[in-house]
Structure formats: C-alpha cells, structure tokens
Amino acid sequence: MKRNTWQREAVREALDRTDGFISAQALHSALHASGSPIGLATVYRALGDLASAGEADSLQSPEGEAIYRACSTTGHHHHLICRNCGLTVEIAADEVEAWAKRVAGEHGFTRAAHVVDVFGLCAACSAEIDGQ
Numbered sequence: 001m002k003r004n005t006w007q008r009e010a011v012r013e014a015l016d017r018t019d020g021f022i023s024a025q026a027l028h029s030a031l032h033a034s035g036s037p038i039g040l041a042t043v044y045r046a047l048g049d050l051a052s053a054g055e056a057d058s059l060q061s062p063e064g065e066a067i068y069r070a071c072s073t074t075g076h077h078h079h080l081i082c083r084n085c086g087l088t089v090e091i092a093a094d095e096v097e098a099w100a101k102r103v104a105g106e107h108g109f110t111r112a113a114h115v116v117d118v119f120g121l122c123a124a125c126s127a128e129i130d131g132q
Contacts, residue, residue, distance in 0.1 A: 007038050011046035012070075015056060020086030021067035059117050082122035084129075091118075 014031055015022070022030075028043045047068045050056035057069045062083065069088060078096065080089045096116050104112035121129065 007042045008046045008049060010036055010038055011043055012050060012055065015047075015050070015068060015070045018069070020088045021057070021059070021061070021069045021081065023061075023065050023067050027068070059115065062119050078116045078118070080118050080120065082125055083119050084121055084125040087122045087124075 010031060011027065014027055014034075018027070018030075024040065024044045024047055027047070028038070028040045031038050031043065047056060047058070047066075051058040051068065055071055057071045057079070058066060059079070059081075061067050072090065077090050078093045080091055081087070093116060096114070100112055100114045104110070
C-alpha cells in the first residue's frame with residue numbers, strides 16, 4: 001500500500017472537487033492556480049496510484065488522452081460521458097458483460113477484462129446545439 005503523502009492528498013482533494021473527468025495537465029493547472037507547488041510528474045503518479053487503488057476512474061478520451069475522475073462506485077462499471085460538458089453517468093451494462101464473456105469464451109479466452117465508455121451529448125447539450 002502506498003503511503004499517503006501531502007501531494008497524493010492534494011490530488012485526491014482536487015479530483016473530488018472536479019465535476020466529470022479531467023486530464024492530469026488540467027488538474028495540475030488547477031492545483032497551481034490555487035497555489036500548490038506540486039509537479040506535473042507527481043500529479044500523474046498520484047492519479048495512477050488512485051486509479052490502481054480504485055479511488056479514481058481512468059479512461060481515454062476520444063482524443064486518446066488519459067482522463068480521471070473521483071470514483072463514486074466500487075467495482076466494475078461503465079460510463080456515459082458528454083463530449084461537450086463532461087457530464088458523466090455511471091451505468092450498468094449487463095448486455096455488454098454477457099457479450100464480452102461469450103466472445104472471449106468463443107475464442108478460448110478466460111479471465112477477460114474490458115472497458116466500455118460511451119461518449120455522446122447529454123440532453124442539455126443536445127438541446128442547446130439543436131436550438132442554435
């Protein structure tokens with residue numbers, strides 16, 4: 001278990017205050033704007049540790065950048081993520097779970113793992129865009 005340093009705690013607290021997913025660079029900028037001397041490499045390390053410990057969700061944005069969010073659900077789950085405002089909803093995806101297990105088995109795979117995140121526009125952003 002990693003020891004809890006002031007840097008890791010600062011990253012955890014900043015992540016808790018953030019709505020939706022955020023990149024390490026953006027979180028680092030927010031920390032610096034609030035006066036923290038924490039380095040970017042330390043932010044990356046702390047985010048990786050938090051994700052490994054299940055305290056943060058980590059995924060790749062549609063642009064391929066790693067983004068993070070304080071995890072509010074323990075265990076395996078999936079997300080709906082608004083590409084415009086970043087609103088994130090944790091969802092169950094029983095059909096995806098069954099499909100992944102079946103496809104893996106058909107190909108002789110065991111202990112299969114997967115990541116499914118769905119990017120789209122939330123209702124508010126859709127209405128705003130459609131209303132323009």
